[in-house]
Amino acid sequence: MITFKKINETDLEQVLEWRTSEHVTKYMYTDIKRDLDNQKRWFEAISEDSTQYYWMIEYKGKSIGLISLNNIDMQHKKATFGYYIGDLNFAIIAGRIQPYLYNHAFFGLGLNKLYAEVMAGNEGMMKMHLHYGFTHTATYKEHIFKYDKFHDVEYFELLASTWNNECEKFHKYKANFDI
Numbered sequence: 001m002i003t004f005k006k007i008n009e010t011d012l013e014q015v016l017e018w019r020t021s022e023h024v025t026k027y028m029y030t031d032i033k034r035d036l037d038n039q040k041r042w043f044e045a046i047s048e049d050s051t052q053y054y055w056m057i058e059y060k061g062k063s064i065g066l067i068s069l070n071n072i073d074m075q076h077k078k079a080t081f082g083y084y085i086g087d088l089n090f091a092i093i094a095g096r097i098q099p100y101l102y103n104h105a106f107f108g109l110g111l112n113k114l115y116a117e118v119m120a121g122n123e124g125m126m127k128m129h130l131h132y133g134f135t136h137t138a139t140y141k142e143h144i145f146k147y148d149k150f151h152d153v154e155y156f157e158l159l160a161s162t163w164n165n166e167c168e169k170f171h172k173y174k175a176n177f178d179i
Contacts, residue, residue, distance in 0.1 A: 002097060004055040004067065006178040007046075011056055012039045015066055018086025027122045029144050053179055057083070057097060064090040067101055069109075077112035079105065095128055099173035102132065106160045108177065113159050119144060120152040129156040133167045 007015065016032075016039045018024055025031050032038065046052055051072045057065040067083035081101060085094045105111045116134065118125045130136070134156040142150035163170075 001060055002093070002100060002175065003058045003061075004100065004175050004177050005058055005063075007043070007054040007056055007066070009040070009043060011063065012036065012043055014063060014086070015039070015056075018066065018084065021086065023088060024084045024086065027119050027125070029119070029146065031146075053177070055177060057085070059090055059093060062087075065094075065097075067097065069101070069105060072109075072111075077110065078115065079109075079111055079113075080115050080117070081105070082116075095131075096173075098128065098132055099167075099170040100175045101177075102158065102163055102167075103171060103174050104177045106163050107171075111160065113157055115155065115157040118154045118156065120154060126154055126156070129158075132158065132170065133162045134158045135162075 013036060016034060016036060019028075019032060020034045046054060052068060052070040053072075054066060054068040056063045057067050064087040065083060065085040067081070069079045069081050072079040083097060083101070085091050085097075102114065105114055116129060117140075118129070126136070135158070136154060137157055138155040140153040140155060143153040144151045
């Protein structure tokens with residue numbers, strides 16, 4: 001029921017709408033303007049960058065959000081990732097999406113570590129990371145300046161060995177991720 005489709009140019013308006021919505025942008029490091037030309041330039045840049053991949057999250061054939069692997073470092077076998085649900089009608093399934101990406105990253109790409117940064121205040125995402133085996137490893141104090149003040153950022157990481165040995169119940173969540 002949950003599938004992942006590589007982002008393409010026809011998705012850009014939808015992604016821009018989600019990315020500029022309050023429920024998404026409040027936890028992003030930057031705010032962007034609702035500008036389709038800038039969105040197209042962003043798409044051209046990521047399309048030529050082998051260190052990051054973006055997919056539309058689809059549920060029963062409907063696009064509901066975006067998920068990505070970023071800062072992919074194949075030499076050191078690590079990457080960061082991000083995702084959001086753009087359509088709040090599907091927020092209830094938000095917590096079931098990550099294992100698909102983790103299985104792809106560890107079993108499909110052979111990565112050894114995923115890491116994530118979460119702005120302070122995003123308690124739901126922090127709990128979700130811990131639920132899926134991540135370890136909280138650091139707090140970056142006053143790391144991001146947004147909304148006229150500094151915000152702490154929490155750093156989490158998940159090792160392939162932890163995913164393999166302690167999170168077996170999530171290994172059944174497999175999907176295709178075109179690159």
